[in-house]
Amino acid sequence: MTKPIPHLYAVVLAGGSGTRFWPLSRELYPKQLLKVLSNQTLIQQTVLRVRPIVPAERTLVVTGAGHVDGIRIQLDGAAGVPKENILIEPVARNTAAAIGWAAETLRRLDPDGVMLVMPADHVIPDEPKFLRAVALAVQVAQTGKLVTFGIKPTRPETGYGYIKAAGRHPLLSQGGLKALAWPNSWRSQTCPPRSATCAPAGSIGTAASSSGGPTRFSRKWPPRFPSWRAG
Numbered sequence: 001m002t003k004p005i006p007h008l009y010a011v012v013l014a015g016g017s018g019t020r021f022w023p024l025s026r027e028l029y030p031k032q033l034l035k036v037l038s039n040q041t042l043i044q045q046t047v048l049r050v051r052p053i054v055p056a057e058r059t060l061v062v063t064g065a066g067h068v069d070g071i072r073i074q075l076d077g078a079a080g081v082p083k084e085n086i087l088i089e090p091v092a093r094n095t096a097a098a099i100g101w102a103a104e105t106l107r108r109l110d111p112d113g114v115m116l117v118m119p120a121d122h123v124i125p126d127e128p129k130f131l132r133a134v135a136l137a138v139q140v141a142q143t144g145k146l147v148t149f150g151i152k153p154t155r156p157e158t159g160y161g162y163i164k165a166a167g168r169h170p171l172l173s174q175g176g177l178k179a180l181a182w183p184n185s186w187r188s189q190t191c192p193p194r195s196a197t198c199a200p201a202g203s204i205g206t207a208a209s210s211s212g213g214p215t216r217f218s219r220k221w222p223p224r225f226p227s228w229r230a231g
Contacts, residue, residue, distance in 0.1 A: 002052040002131060005138055007112045010054040011102040012046055014063040014071055014120035015092055032120035033070050043071060043120040047079045049127050050116065053134060056080040060105065061120075062087045062098040114141050133177050140171055140179045147179070 014032050032043040040048070047059055059081050063071050068088050075081040087101060099117055106113045116134060124130050137147040153162065171179040 004055055005053045005135065007110055008054055008058065008114050008116060008138055009106050009110070010047070010050050010059045011099070011106075011115055011117045012043065012059065012061045012120050013095065013098050013117065014043055014061050014067060015089070015098065030067060030121075033067075033074060037123055041074055042123070044074055044079050046118055046120050046122065047075060047081060049124060049130065050118070050134070053131055054116065057082060057085070060085045060087060060102055062089060062102055064089050064092055114138055129177075132175050136172060136174050136177050136179055145181070
């Protein structure tokens, strides 16, 4: 039976400009508020996906002022995320700033906390396997490492970056899942426009698609990050 993982916190990145699913999505109604392949919206799916291992009170959502009302409404039912756990960005500054603010918030709440960062708009059909991958990654993160999930690509895709490892070696393996260390060099790249032969497609086993806003775990974050207030 899956149980909550001690000191694990979920951080859901729920910004966006509402352009990718236009005309269904809008600037004030981005795709994470839409129902896609489910009777639940993408952000509801994201929060509930990790509920077996992360309770609602350890779930934080980072979003902008223009989206906060819709997100609060959607997360007030079964998702049950406390309103005070929604961090409202005063101005959009993309992924790094959102993660940094959440990390600083969690550092104050729980110095031993491990942070699971997830975009609010992913669709993950095999949720039990995902939870097993999270559990394995937490073990690695607890040794002080930063962890990202790689997705085995099935085709070239100019809209996503990819990670190509050099000199990687195994850290842990469990249930068919592997955690690899990239000690010497690693590169995050994108496929060139109109490319039919970007590296992942020709390098299966040496490259993985980045998961967009990658799922990361960290117990530490650089100090002196700007202090923002939760709304």
